[in-house]
Amino acid sequence: MSKNSNVKLVKIIANLAIFLEFTDEGQLDPDLAVKMMEQMAAELQSLNYDDRKNITKMFQDISREYTGDKCEFIKELPESFGLI
Template structure:
């Protein structure tokens, strides 16, 4: 399995949870899901957290106007 693809999938989910309007996704449910995602990712080893952060930065350019969000995702999730 390629970790880059897994990290991209996590980034895509985080973007969905953060930017989907409340008419399509309940804000409380989105926040709860983001908090659960964060809690699980915080359980990674220090090495895996570092890899996740590096890959987020490497992938960020592909996300257009969400680039800044992706760059800061590791910090926002509490793993950096």
């Protein structure tokens, strides 16, 4: 898979995580949001060390495309997902 494709996949993960984290409880069941975040984390944790390291760097790089709380949230995703 190309580097560009990998970055796009990481952006998709980031945007989904933002949706799950920042959507109002009236619109999204918080328990379901947590369950999905846990499932994403489990899948990402199953990657080999080099892939986890590369994804961590991509999260850091793409965090610059976001502002405020969302930027910080994306920067912290690797740790939240248990990648580092």
